Amino acid sequence: MASIINSISFKNFFNYYGDYYDTRYEFEEGVNIVVADNGAGKSKFFNAFIWLFYDQILDSDDKIKKNIKDVAVKIISDKAKNETSIGDNVDTGIQIEYSTGRFKYQITKSFTATRLSQKITDFNSWQITINDVQVNRTDHILPKYTPVYDADEKATIIKQLILPTLRQYSFFQGEEVDSIIDFGKKSSIEEAVRTLTDISKYEELVALTKEFKDKAEKDLNKQTKANSDHNDRLDKAIQVKQHLEQTLSNEELRLGEYEKLYDDAEQEKNDLEQNFSNAEKRNELDNKIKEKNKKTNEVAEEYTNFLETINNRFFDGSFSWISLGFDNVVEDFQAKIQHYRELHFEKKTLKNINDPNKHFHFLPIDSPDTVSLKNMIDHEHCYICNRPALKGSDEYDYIVKLKNRPTDIKNDADYVKNNFSNFFGELQMNAQPFYNKISSIEDSILKTREREDALNDRLTKLKKELKSLKDQRKDLLISGSDGEDSMTIINRYKGAIRRIADASYQIEKLRESIKKLKSTIVTTEKEIHDLRPSNIPAGYLLNYEISTDLALATERAKNRVFDNMVNLLEKYANEHFQSLIKYNDLAGGILKFEKSPSGSILFNYIDSSGNIVHGSSEGFQRMKKFSVVMAVISANTTKYNYPLLADAPLSAFGSAFTEGFFEAVGEVFPQSIILVNDLYENDDDMKLNELGKKIIKKDFIKRVYINQIDKNREQIDRTTDKIKLK
Amino acid sequence: MDRNQVLREILSDEEFCQKYDIKDRENLTTNAPYYNKAVEVLSVIINENDNNLSDSQIYKKIKNIHNIG
Numbered sequence: 001m002a003s004i005i006n007s008i009s010f011k012n013f014f015n016y017y018g019d020y021y022d023t024r025y026e027f028e029e030g031v032n033i034v035v036a037d038n039g040a041g042k043s044k045f046f047n048a049f050i051w052l053f054y055d056q057i058l059d060s061d062d063k064i065k066k067n068i069k070d071v072a073v074k075i076i077s078d079k080a081k082n083e084t085s086i087g088d089n090v091d092t093g094i095q096i097e098y099s100t101g102r103f104k105y106q107i108t109k110s111f112t113a114t115r116l117s118q119k120i121t122d123f124n125s126w127q128i129t130i131n132d133v134q135v136n137r138t139d140h141i142l143p144k145y146t147p148v149y150d151a152d153e154k155a156t157i158i159k160q161l162i163l164p165t166l167r168q169y170s171f172f173q174g175e176e177v178d179s180i181i182d183f184g185k186k187s188s189i190e191e192a193v194r195t196l197t198d199i200s201k202y203e204e205l206v207a208l209t210k211e212f213k214d215k216a217e218k219d220l221n222k223q224t225k226a227n228s229d230h231n232d233r234l235d236k237a238i239q240v241k242q243h244l245e246q247t248l249s250n251e252e253l254r255l256g257e258y259e260k261l262y263d264d265a266e267q268e269k270n271d272l273e274q275n276f277s278n279a280e281k282r283n284e285l286d287n288k289i290k291e292k293n294k295k296t297n298e299v300a301e302e303y304t305n306f307l308e309t310i311n312n313r314f315f316d317g318s319f320s321w322i323s324l325g326f327d328n329v330v331e332d333f334q335a336k337i338q339h340y341r342e343l344h345f346e347k348k349t350l351k352n353i354n355d356p357n358k359h360f361h362f363l364p365i366d367s368p369d370t371v372s373l374k375n376m377i378d379h380e381h382c383y384i385c386n387r388p389a390l391k392g393s394d395e396y397d398y399i400v401k402l403k404n405r406p407t408d409i410k411n412d413a414d415y416v417k418n419n420f421s422n423f424f425g426e427l428q429m430n431a432q433p434f435y436n437k438i439s440s441i442e443d444s445i446l447k448t449r450e451r452e453d454a455l456n457d458r459l460t461k462l463k464k465e466l467k468s469l470k471d472q473r474k475d476l477l478i479s480g481s482d483g484e485d486s487m488t489i490i491n492r493y494k495g496a497i498r499r500i501a502d503a504s505y506q507i508e509k510l511r512e513s514i515k516k517l518k519s520t521i522v523t524t525e526k527e528i529h530d531l532r533p534s535n536i537p538a539g540y541l542l543n544y545e546i547s548t549d550l551a552l553a554t555e556r557a558k559n560r561v562f563d564n565m566v567n568l569l570e571k572y573a574n575e576h577f578q579s580l581i582k583y584n585d586l587a588g589g590i591l592k593f594e595k596s597p598s599g600s601i602l603f604n605y606i607d608s609s610g611n612i613v614h615g616s617s618e619g620f621q622r623m624k625k626f627s628v629v630m631a632v633i634s635a636n637t638t639k640y641n642y643p644l645l646a647d648a649p650l651s652a653f654g655s656a657f658t659e660g661f662f663e664a665v666g667e668v669f670p671q672s673i674i675l676v677n678d679l680y681e682n683d684d685d686m687k688l689n690e691l692g693k694k695i696i697k698k699d700f701i702k703r704v705y706i707n708q709i710d711k712n713r714e715q716i717d718r719t720t721d722k723i724k725l726k
Numbered sequence: 727m728d729r730n731q732v733l734r735e736i737l738s739d740e741e742f743c744q745k746y747d748i749k750d751r752e753n754l755t756t757n758a759p760y761y762n763k764a765v766e767v768l769s770v771i772i773n774e775n776d777n778n779l780s781d782s783q784i785y786k787k788i789k790n791i792h793n794i795g
Contacts, residue, residue: 201732208771208781215785219794539792546746546764547788550771553739561735 001101002641002670003161004029009095011110012080014044015709017719020095025722028702031666032673035680035692036707041720042675045707046173046647048094051109052158053167072111072128073121081113081120082716089114093131098161099140105157106145108134120716133158162642165195169629170669173647192632193565202558209551216547220532220540227533234531241524248517255510259598262503266596269496272489283486285473292469296462303455310448319444320437330435337424344421373403507597565635566593566601572631573624579664580623580657589613591624603628623657630668643671650678658691666700680706686725696726729756729772736768766791 009024010016016023025034025045036042047057056065057075068075076092084090093110114127135154136145148154162170193199221238313319323329368376368384376382376399382389389395437444532541570593577591594602605613605624626649633640644665650658658678665672679692686693687706696704704726709718733756737748746764748754756773760766767788774784789795 202735204775205732205736205771208775208784211781212771212785212788219789537794539789539794542763543788543792543794546767549742549745550736550764550768553736553742556739557732557736560738 002029002639003643004099004671005161005643005645005673006097006099006104007095008045008048008097010048011091011093011095012077013048013092013094014075015041015077015718015720016044017077017079020093023720023722025705026703027671027673029671030700030702031662032671032703033662033679033696033701034673034675034705034707035677035688036675037677037680037682037709039711040677040707040709042647042677042707043173044720045675046645048096049171049645051094052096052107053162053164053171055109058173068109068111069128069130072113072130073123073126076113076126077719078120078716079719081115081126084113084115086115086117096161100160102139104138104140104145106134106136107154107158110134162645166640166642169632170642171645172649192569192628193562196569196632196635197561197565199558199562199565202554202561205554206551206558209547209554213544213547213551216540216544220536220544223536223540224532227536231531234528237524237528237531241521241528244517244521244524248514248521251510251514251517255507255514258503258506258510262500262507262596262598263600265496265499265503266598266600266602269493269500272493272496280486280490282473283490285469286486289466289469289473292462292466296459296466299455299459299462303452303459306452306455310452313444313448317433317437319441320434321441321445323431323434323438324441324445326435327438333428333431337428340420340424368402370403373399377403504597566595568635569593569628569631572634573627576630576634576664576668577624577627579667580627580660582660582663583657591627626661630664633668640668641670643673644669645673647675648677649674650676659695662695662698662701687723688725701726729776730754732772733765733768737765763791 005027007024007026009020010018011020011023012018013023034042034045036045043058043060050056050058050065051068054065055068057068057071058064059066059071059074072092073081076090080090080092089112091110091112093108095106095108097104097106099105109131111128111130114129115125116127117125119125133154135148135157137148137157138145148157190199224234224238314322372383376384376389377396380388380390380396382395382399387395389399570591573591573593589605589607592604592606594604596602603624605620607613646665650661662674665674679688679695681687681689681692687708688696695701703724706723706725708721708723733754734751737743737751737754742748742764743751746762748762748765754765756769758766758769760769770787770791771784774787779787786795
């Protein structure tokens with residue numbers, strides 16, 4: 001019966017804050033999905049299984065797997081750490097429940113940390129004690145778990161959740177698919193076949209039968225020599241055969257060397273394949289980026305200049321924008337200036353002057369004269385109006401003021417406080433060019449605005465195009481290597497192709513030569529057989545004959561088993577591939593496994609016209625490899641009994657493959673727990689994108705959880721909250 | 727690994743079976759009694775390799791089959 005994970009719970013494990021019952025995720029047979037945005041706990045979730053299987057954690061800082069004890073402080077939830085007083089303990093752990101047909105198991109791995117000092121992130125602030133792994137078991141009849149005490153039994157229970165030899169096909173993070181199946185490496189497909197077929201047993205038998213053949217031949221030759229009837233011709237034939245065999249052995253060694261050269265070149269070619277196609281694309285993109293950058297800068301400069309000239313349009317007589325909205329000002333100005341003038345002249349005609357003395361003189365200039373004024377002061381009497389002007393009175397003071405007046409000062413006060421004639425005149429003069437333009441300003445602004453929008457749109461479009469090109473280039477850098485310039489990669493790739501061709505030629509030549517040698521050896525053997533003395537015990541002859549034939553038959557059986565499995569893998573890989581691309585518009589085409597001259601398996605995608613398709617996207621490459629991973633599972637002679645645990649397997653697939661992926665894994669694995677962010681949509685109420693909403697409606701999707709983290713909170717307050725959608 | 731399955735796989739070689747007149751291949755097992763020397767030798771190799779006998783020990787057994795030990 002298959003192992004089915006029933007639940008996983010965490011205790012203060014990274015952001016999974018709280019006790020096991022707070023963070024329990026329940027799963028069923030079929031496809032289970034945990035959807036989480038980046039940073040919302042997918043890899044941490046996956047880490048729980050790395051802890052379970054290997055007592056390690058993948059450190060997200062340097063992507064290196066480290067022992068639990070060495071990184072324990074990093075694992076404890078910061079919130080839990082913060083809430084632990086100095087001298088107190090905090091427990092951190094994972095708890096997994098899984099069932100097989102007969103039993104249900106509960107496995108708990110945990111450690112206790114004692115806080116020693118203030119700084120919670122400091123490793124020296126905590127003392128770590130790793131607790132014994134706890135394994136409990138129930139037979140589905142007893143309501144309660146009973147503990148398992150035997151350490152070996154505990155280890156076996158953990159191991160059988162997913163057998164170590166199959167974990168690489170059933171327990172992986174997205175990019176690991178690339179290394180699981182690397183068809184450039186001869187060992188990669190061989191490893192898959194080995195897992196599936198016990199081909200190593202056939203290899204042992206091949207080695208044994210060859211050895212027995214050599215031993216049987218030696219025994220036979222010994223018998224021949226011991227016999228008095230032997231002759232020189234026989235000795236010579238045996239020597240010739242030995243020489244031929246030595247030559248054959250040398251040629252086979254050389255063949256091995258060329259096969260290695262071929263494999264290395266093929267490996268380099270495959271390693272560079274993505275980079276080569278990236279390098280070419282990168283070159284092309286670099287040129288496009290350069291051109292687009294130039295154009296963008298030109299338009300940006302034009303736009304900036306344009307914006308700078310906008311201010312001038314307010315005051316430039318050709319545009320006169322400043323006078324927008326002043327349409328009535330001319331009439332207003334005319335009315336006001338008319339009014340002003342009227343008032344001006346009214347004042348001038350003394351209509352409203354209250355104290356004319358302040359403005360006008362009624363006596364001739366400089367009269368009364370100084371002598372008369374002195375006489376009036378001395379006699380304290382005004383002789384003009386014949387009234388007394390006693391000292392200290394206003395009249396007296398006025399006479400004194402008149403006597404002291406400066407002779408050259410104009411005594412007139414202006415008849416208005418301010419005279420705006422000049423101001424209004426200048427205003428009228430300056431405003432003249434503006435008010436002629438008032439009627440066309442709106443149109444002018446509109447045209448300017450249109451021009452600004454056009455330039456802005458053009459600039460935005462160019463920037464977008466530039467960003468897209470840069471993103472494309474960035475994507476190429478992620479999948480390829482930026483350490484080398486494009487030309488080096490192209491040259492290395494071409495070099496690898498040349499070496500493959502050279503090695504192929506040599507391998508072909510050597511195989512031809514080996515074939516001839518083998519044929520000559522067979523002829524020589526016949527000659528030896530005929531020349532052997534007739535009185536050699538039949539057992540020696542039969543031993544040699546059977547050994548020779550068995551060595552050949554076993555070798556052929558080994559090759560047959562290998563080829564059959566490769567064919568089976570090819571068949572299943574194509575079936576799964578078709579499922580994966582079901583919702584994609586990829587037309588036709590098949591995956592083809594072909595033996596290279598060195599005997600390794602070449603894995604190609606052949607289009608409907610029979611041509612090999614090169615340089616596919618990273619996502620497509622991974623999809624092909626995933627088809628093979630699933631083929632390995634399907635080709636297993638017994639039913640595959642282990643769940644698939646995959647973190648971000650879709651990261652490079654592209655949305656068109658996603659739907660097919662979930663369907664396909666549902667058909668291959670009895671249970672899948674897939675951690676993805678590809679279905680996450682922060683702005684949606686359900687936190688699912690449209691594809692996610694479509695997928696969760698499918699019957700084979702059994703459980704769906706959404707992980708949420710409040711990114712606005714401080715790290716020490718962060719917790720992972722789950723929403724169960726299905 | 728199923729020893730009988732390996733035996734049958736190796737003996738699915740037409741040329742070999744014809745030469746040593748091996749019949750009823752589907753029902754052959756690595757267990758005695760053997761009715762054919764070639765089958766007997768192969769069975770001994772398969773069984774004793776599985777039993778972790780050394781190469782020399784297995785070869786001695788083969789020689790015994792041929793009465794040349």
